[in-house]
Amino acid sequence: MLNVESLAVQYGTADAINGISLxxxxxxxxxxxxxxxxGKTTLLRTLSGTISMHGGQAVRGSVRLEGRDLLRTPPDRIVRAGLAQVPEGRRVFASLxxxxxxxxxxxxxxSRKDIERSMAEVLEMFPILRERSAQSAGLLSGGEQQMLAIGRALMSTPKVLLLDEPSLGIAPMVAKEIAATVRTIADSGVAVLxxxxNTRLALGIADQVYAIDGGTIAAEGPAADFADSELLRRLSLGGGTRARTDPGSAMRQGGKTSHD
Ligand SMILES: Nc1ncnc2c1ncn2[C@@H]1O[C@H](COP(=O)(O)OP(=O)(O)O)[C@@H](O)[C@H]1O
Ligand SMILES: [Mg+2]
Known part of the structure; x- marks a missing residue:
């Protein structure tokens, strides 16, 4: 559905992504x-067409949604083509x-009518938002704001949903609840990135995994193969040394695994 091929992205002349395919x-x-x-956020920004707003640009490769070239499509058209992004840090409109x-x-x-229908679906998915529907978004807890940000993205009925660190800064119980909802969204037919x-949380609901390091894919494969991987342990610990053990036979390992 969404194909990224040999993508390279720079901010000015600084490389942030160096040839990612997924x-x-x-x-x-x-x-x-x-x-x-x-380079995770950079990748999402590139897919959603918002990278230029952050001073970056794709310098190589392609991004296609059902064959359509997204690198040459403005962000509003990308949303209309069926891709929605929940940005890093939630970014709800606090005063609304x-x-x-x-x-x-x-x-x-x-249309107004379709908006009403989507609204009803979103409020069913996140009942707490129904309770809070007349409140200012700025008064919600972090977890509720994250639900709102996801709900807002779902309002466009996307085929592809991009989520940038939804668990960040959120209580573990709430993060788990959100993860379960993300799984439900995928089960309804949406392609979720x-x-x-939070590796453990992600592996709990993921089908497929790409581990990225220094702007390249360090490993990829079915989520089950990553459950006890040395590479992920190293990545989640934030170490900068090269992985010593093979993370799993079903995974392709490529590129460098160290960048700092
Ligand atoms: N707006 C920006 N301008 C310049 N460099 C940036 C910008 N945003 C991110 N970078 C750099 O690009 C690299 C990848 O960052 P990012 O995509 O935010 O990583 P991640 O989301 O995985 O933490 C980092 O070296 C970061 O400093
Ligand atoms: Mg990020």
């Missing part, structure tokens, strides 16, 4: 794991109500 499929959670600075935030997520894509530093 595929994201409907009905599956694809986890993108890696340390701070590995919960309901207004959700409404905004469907605005560029849908989940960026996480």
């Amino acid at each position: 595929t994201i499929d409907p009905g599956r959670v694809t986890a993108l794991l890696g340390n701070n600075g590995a 109500t919960v309901e207004e935030n959700l409404h905004a997520g469907g605005l560029s894509v849908k 989940l960026v996480e530093q």
